[in-house]
Amino acid sequence: MVIIQNYINGEFVNPHGQIFIDNINPAKGEIYSLVPDSEHQDVEMAVQAAQKAFGSWSQTPISIRSDYLRKLANKIIENLDQLALAESIDNGKPLSLCKILDIPRASANFKFFADTLIDFHGQSYMTDHNQNQLALNYTTYGPLGVVACISPWNLPLYSLTWKIAPALAAGNTVVAKPSELTPMTAFLLSKIVSEVGLPPGVLNIIHGKGSSVGTPLVTHSQIKAVSFTGSTLTGRSISTAVAADFKKLSLEMGGKNANIIFNDANFEQALKTTIRSSFLNQGQICLCGSRIFIQSGIYQKFKSALVEETKKLQIGNPLLEGTDQGALVSKDHLNKIISYIELAKSEGGNILCGGRQENLTGENINGYFFQPTLIEGLSNQCRTNQEEIFGPVATLISFDTEEEVIEMANATKYGLSASIWTSDVNRAHKLPKKIDSGIVWVNTWMLRDLRTPFGGIKESGLGREGGVEALSFFSEVKNICVGLV
Numbered sequence: 001m002v003i004i005q006n007y008i009n010g011e012f013v014n015p016h017g018q019i020f021i022d023n024i025n026p027a028k029g030e031i032y033s034l035v036p037d038s039e040h041q042d043v044e045m046a047v048q049a050a051q052k053a054f055g056s057w058s059q060t061p062i063s064i065r066s067d068y069l070r071k072l073a074n075k076i077i078e079n080l081d082q083l084a085l086a087e088s089i090d091n092g093k094p095l096s097l098c099k100i101l102d103i104p105r106a107s108a109n110f111k112f113f114a115d116t117l118i119d120f121h122g123q124s125y126m127t128d129h130n131q132n133q134l135a136l137n138y139t140t141y142g143p144l145g146v147v148a149c150i151s152p153w154n155l156p157l158y159s160l161t162w163k164i165a166p167a168l169a170a171g172n173t174v175v176a177k178p179s180e181l182t183p184m185t186a187f188l189l190s191k192i193v194s195e196v197g198l199p200p201g202v203l204n205i206i207h208g209k210g211s212s213v214g215t216p217l218v219t220h221s222q223i224k225a226v227s228f229t230g231s232t233l234t235g236r237s238i239s240t241a242v243a244a245d246f247k248k249l250s251l252e253m254g255g256k257n258a259n260i261i262f263n264d265a266n267f268e269q270a271l272k273t274t275i276r277s278s279f280l281n282q283g284q285i286c287l288c289g290s291r292i293f294i295q296s297g298i299y300q301k302f303k304s305a306l307v308e309e310t311k312k313l314q315i316g317n318p319l320l321e322g323t324d325q326g327a328l329v330s331k332d333h334l335n336k337i338i339s340y341i342e343l344a345k346s347e348g349g350n351i352l353c354g355g356r357q358e359n360l361t362g363e364n365i366n367g368y369f370f371q372p373t374l375i376e377g378l379s380n381q382c383r384t385n386q387e388e389i390f391g392p393v394a395t396l397i398s399f400d401t402e403e404e405v406i407e408m409a410n411a412t413k414y415g416l417s418a419s420i421w422t423s424d425v426n427r428a429h430k431l432p433k434k435i436d437s438g439i440v441w442v443n444t445w446m447l448r449d450l451r452t453p454f455g456g457i458k459e460s461g462l463g464r465e466g467g468v469e470a471l472s473f474f475s476e477v478k479n480i481c482v483g484l485v
């Protein structure tokens with residue numbers, strides 16, 4: 001059984017209290033590894049190690065920091081098979097998905113910031129307000145110090161590296177905390193970090209629960225910024241906990257995204273992508289379109305085709321080729337999804353397909369599998385359509401006019417992303433401005449260019465990740481004004 005350790009100051013160490021949490025393989029429903037149940041003493045050690053390393057790392061030339069990031073990117077690709085297998089076992093998601101999405105993206109995150117760092121520059125202005133005095137204004141970007149990076153379980157290595165890479169690139173040292181439910185690839189990353197020879201203390205990875213590691217980490221007086229991805233509930237509690245200290249805060253949180261399909265949409269493309277945007281990663285992606293709005297002219301036809309295609313999705317052992325739907329991440333999460341199906345029924349929902357736990361046989365007999373589910377007949381205001389379910393469950397709602405669908409799409413406390421399917425070029429450009437979300441895709445979904453700002457509005461997010469936005473977040477901006485006499 002693999003015993004995961006913390007990575008502090010370049011060394012692998014057990015948690016201070018020598019206490020571990022069971023790490024469950026969700027496709028088998030059995031314990032297969034142990035995760036440190038770290039506490040504030042471990043956080044303290046990690047923060048002190050990061051603080052000690054900060055002086056030298058922050059002075060390290062950009063080209064060398066960039067080289068380190070590129071080495072990490074390359075090593076992740078060299079270890080793609082091992083990392084993909086580990087991610088699949090730890091999370092329950094299909095191995096095939098880990099190979100094409102999770103692990104390549106983790107590598108791309110390091111490579112992207114290795115490149116972007118080189119080009120990252122400030123503004124400069126020659127100021128001539130007064131005839132007799134010219135001045136040169138220019139901005140510089142300096143690192144903040146020790147920063148905290150906290151990530152969720154749904155895209156474990158992908159989302160952790162999306163934070164670590166810009167934080168290190170900008171010259172900060174990092175204490176990272178992956179989800180206690182999916183710690184394995186973060187542990188393997190710490191081995192890669194050690195192999196690559198990143199100086200001790202520059203990146204520290206601490207494992208454990210939100211209450212015993214997350215809270216002492218974000219509230220630590222030496223932590224200058226917190227980059228968090230997870231639920232809105234946790235984001236709110238972090239925001240409250242650090243408010244008095246004026247720490248920089250980046251929050252990527254929940255969503256209840258609208259997928260809007262007009263009569264004039266390319267039917268086949270919209271259908272194919274809606275299957276992905278509803279059920280990829282068992283629907284456990286913050287960007288999934290869990291509310292599908294279909295214009296009345298094609299509602300019946302689209303519904304029938306969607307149900308037919310959904311039923312074809314292969315639920316099974318995540319390690320097997322051909323599996324489309326793996327296991328949900330935990331028993332608690334499975335129970336949460338089951339309770340939402342009961343809620344949907346009590347709210348008058350009609351289950352079009354799925355709606356049940358899937359019982360596999362053999363080694364997966366105790367796994368946490370759930371059938372991809374489509375529901376219709378619910379109002380947009382009901383709890384099923386307002387609360388984030390974060391599983392393989394999507395609802396279908398018919399609409400007639402553009403105004404009607406905009407109102408329904410926006411009538412939620414969330415505002416992460418939306419998709420629009422139309423062949424009307426005017427609508428394609430005009431409608432996104434009226435949708436209250438940080439990202440709008442038109443005739444596509446989850447097409448990511450790492451240079452673009454990523455994040456949500458309302459209760460989905462605070463700030464933006466991606467591109468120079470992330471480098472700016474992890475930097476202190478200074479304006480220097482030089483009078484020219």
Ligand code: NAD
Nearest residue numbers: 151152153178179210214215230231234252253254255286
């Ligand atoms: P979560 O909020 O329960 O946990 C996220 C991380 O925060 C974990 O590492 C957890 O241990 C830690 N944590 C928990 N309590 C903490 C505290 N008090 N202080 C500091 N850290 C604490 O979320 P989850 O269940 O792991 O992830 C699912 C959620 O993440 C969903 O709501 C999903 O929408 C969201 N998500 C959002 C995005 C995005 O980009 N907007 C991306 C992925 C996931």
